[in-house]
Amino acid sequence: EVVLTQSPGTQSLSPGERATLSCRASQSVGSSYLAWYQQKPGQAPRLVIYGASSRATGIPDRFSGSGSGTDFTLTISRLEPEDFAVYYCQLYGTLPHTFGQGTKLEIK
Amino acid sequence: EVHLVQSGAEVKKPGESLKISCKGSGYNFSIYWIGWVRQMPGKGLEWMGIIYPGDSETRYSPSFQGQVTISADKSINTAYLQWGSLKASDTALYYCVRPIDCTSSSCHDYWGQGTLVTVSS
Numbered sequence: 334e335v336v337l338t339q340s341p342g343t344q345s346l347s348p349g350e351r352a353t354l355s356c357r358a359s360q361s362v363g364s365s366y367l368a369w370y371q372q373k374p375g376q377a378p379r380l381v382i383y384g385a386s387s388r389a390t391g392i393p394d395r396f397s398g399s400g401s402g403t404d405f406t407l408t409i410s411r412l413e414p415e416d417f418a419v420y421y422c423q424l425y426g427t428l429p430h431t432f433g434q435g436t437k438l439e440i441k
Numbered sequence: 442e443v444h445l446v447q448s449g450a451e452v453k454k455p456g457e458s459l460k461i462s463c464k465g466s467g468y469n470f471s472i473y474w475i476g477w478v479r480q481m482p483g484k485g486l487e488w489m490g491i492i493y494p495g496d497s498e499t500r501y502s503p504s505f506q507g508q509v510t511i512s513a514d515k516s517i518n519t520a521y522l523q524w525g526s527l528k529a530s531d532t533a534l535y536y537c538v539r540p541i542d543c544t545s546s547s548c549h550d551y552w553g554q555g556t557l558v559t560v561s562s
Contacts, residue, residue, distance in 0.1 A: 372486075378552060434485050
């Protein structure tokens, strides 16, 4: 079973700054089936990125995803107040659909 | 429009049994996998398992194998998550989810609103 490790656990940034979130897989997973989710308090997770680099419907272009193999990155180019949330990476191509442990993006 | 509607919050005692549900609408329920995700209070997302309603093929995360049972009734477009004997550590928010699926132009997933299960004596 592939394990996804996200870093950092918490990132403190100010609006307007750039956020870089990392997701590392315990073995190579290609690039086609890596997703990123955003979760705000009291809400279900929202799909942000699928296929490692494709933005989901309605996601602004300040969000971008990259990576392949074992290392993946979610970048938010200029943080808006509504971007502060917890972000999870997930493998979804083969079972189990493992999640990373999450990165909390908080306002500095 | 695709919707997943989950059953309401539950408060149970340790040792009791429970079955929560997730009803799909707006699509052919039989041909899309439905999964379950646990979120313990203040914690992250944990993938529990998944079922294909068409033939009830079911897969579990090793962490949840033997701890819960996932089932589905395609005649009423409903998936279930059940426990035979609840523990306090089963207290969590449980989501059903139709995993990411792609058309020629885009990919989507769909989540239920979550069912809060509280187990306390």
